[in-house]
Amino acid sequence: LKGNQGTLNEDVRLFLETEAAKTKNSAISSQYEHVDKGHGRIEIRKCYVSNQIDWLTQKSQWEGLKSIVMLEETQESKGIISVERRFFISSLDADAEKLANAIRCHWHVENSLHWVLDVVYNEDRSTVRKGNAAENMAIVRHMSLNMLNNAKGKFKNVGIKGLRKKAAWGNQTLSTILAQGF
Numbered sequence: 001l002k003g004n005q006g007t008l009n010e011d012v013r014l015f016l017e018t019e020a021a022k023t024k025n026s027a028i029s030s031q032y033e034h035v036d037k038g039h040g041r042i043e044i045r046k047c048y049v050s051n052q053i054d055w056l057t058q059k060s061q062w063e064g065l066k067s068i069v070m071l072e073e074t075q076e077s078k079g080i081i082s083v084e085r086r087f088f089i090s091s092l093d094a095d096a097e098k099l100a101n102a103i104r105c106h107w108h109v110e111n112s113l114h115w116v117l118d119v120v121y122n123e124d125r126s127t128v129r130k131g132n133a134a135e136n137m138a139i140v141r142h143m144s145l146n147m148l149n150n151a152k153g154k155f156k157n158v159g160i161k162g163l164r165k166k167a168a169w170g171n172q173t174l175s176t177i178l179a180q181g182f
Contacts, residue, residue: 001087008058012087015055016070020048027052029067032096041077047100048072051093064091069099117141120148120161150180 001009019027029051036043048070059065069088074081092099117123121141128137148160148167154176155163167174 001089006058008056008089009087011056011058012068012089013070013085016048016050016068016087017085019050020070020072029094030096032100034100041075043076044074045100045104046072046074047096047103049090049094049096049099062089062091065089066091067094067099069096069103071100071103116145116160120145120164147177147180151177 001012003009015027020031022028027050028048030049032047034045036045049067051067053059053065053068056065056068067090069090071086071088072083073086074083086103088099088103090099092102123138123141126134126137128134144164145160148163152158152160152163155166155173158166163173163177167177
């Protein structure tokens with residue numbers, strides 16, 4: 001959740017923080033904790049989920065809404081502790097372990113895709129900002145990335161960035177990539 005959905009983010013945040021702090025009679029339906037150690041840091045992820053959402057005034061705006069989630073990540077590195085809380089709504093049942101894993105997988109995919117787009121297309125340096133141009137360019141980049149990924153198997157030992165260059169240098173490579181579709 002972000003601040004662009006009216007009071008939804010704030011409502012969910014207040015509810016889940018209050019309920020997670022309770023020791024008795026909490027509306028938390030499920031919770032899960034996972035600890036990772038590595039790279040000189042300790043990371044603790046706690047997931048709190050509630051299926052008690054009838055009170056949520058915005059519920060009707062989200063078809064299939066079944067649960068609300070708070071993910072609390074605590075990191076300790078070199079004696080410095082940082083805590084971050086993020087909030088989500090979900091159409092999944094209130095299973096904290098399943099939701100925590102789904103959130104982690106989603107961000108892994110998002111971060112990987114962003115890295116590829118930045119390396120291959122220098123997306124972070126794009127100055128396209130007017131109207132719908134930025135969104136349109138993002139769609140074009142994603143489509144071309146999908147075509148490059150689909151064509152990668154036809155070219156041995158060539159990465160996405162190299163395949164893009166190869167397509168610019170020769171019509172045969174370009175035709176092979178375009179024939180892949182997206």
